[in-house]
Amino acid sequence: MADRTRAWDxxxxxxxxxxxxxxxxxDLVVLSGLPGSGKSTLMRRAVTGRRVDSQDTRERFAARLPRCLPYALYRPLVRAAHYLALRRALRTGQPVVVHDCGTQPWVRAWLARxxxxxxxxxxxxxxxxPEQTARAGQRQRGRGVSRYAFARHRRTTARLLGAVQRxxxxxxxxxAVLLDRPAADAVQRIVFTG
Known part of the structure; x- marks a missing residue:
């Protein structure tokens, strides 16, 4: 990719x-991609500083609640807790890596501000x-998103990808940095220097 766009493929x-x-x-870094693409894995492996990952929030709730309780019932609480944690992290003024839950434009606007x-x-x-890789990643962690949610994530991720490729x-x-799975696996650290 051309460096003039400050995008690296x-x-x-x-x-x-x-x-x-x-x-x-x-700086702030937002990490986006399909559910199951490896965002949380990359964050846990490579980020030594502050990170805000919605998956961490979900796992904390799941550990405290009965296993038979469907995620759909407590999803609003997970999202609220995630955004509160993100707000606290942003108020410090320190660099942070954020798992962009759902690739929402309003979240990126908030992060940019x-x-x-x-x-x-x-x-x-x-x-x-690829979609099959992301679905396999979901199966591997024993959790998946609904067909509707995955389709929504696929559309928003495709829009982001298309824009960066243009x-x-x-x-x-x-x-913007575009990574496939092997490239993401090669990244060992995400750091803030200067």
Whole structure:
């Protein structure tokens, strides 16, 4: 991809993918992709600083609630807790990596405003994996999303991917990095320096 767009396509380049993704000391990074694409795995492995992952929030709720209780019943509580945790993290003014739950434009707008207030910028890291790989990732962790929710995620992820491939950064983002699964597996650290 052309550097003038500040977008880097690292798909099909696992052997040449940098082991470390570096961002500025006041920047925010939003990690997006299909459910099951490996966002939480990448965050847990590579982020040593502050991270806000909706999957962590879901797991904390699931550990406290009866197993027979369907996720759909407590999903609103998980989302509320996730956004409260995100709000607390953003108020510190420190760099943070955020699992973008549902690739919602309003979340990215909120993150971009927060980054600007802290004197930084917002960066998108987008995992582009085939639908079958994402579904296998869901099965592997023993959880899945509904067909309706997956279709919604697929549409929004496809829009993001299409924009970046055309050289158009999503609103509020200063840069974008595209990773496939092998490239994501090659990334060992996401750091904030400067």
């Amino acid at each position: 690292l798909r099909d380049r696992a052997d040449h993918t940098p082991r470390t993704l570096c961002f500025g000391p006041r 927060s980054a600007r207030r802290a004197g930084g910028t917002l960066h998108l890291v987008l995992l582009d994996v 050289g158009e950064l999503p609103a509020g983002c200063d840069s």
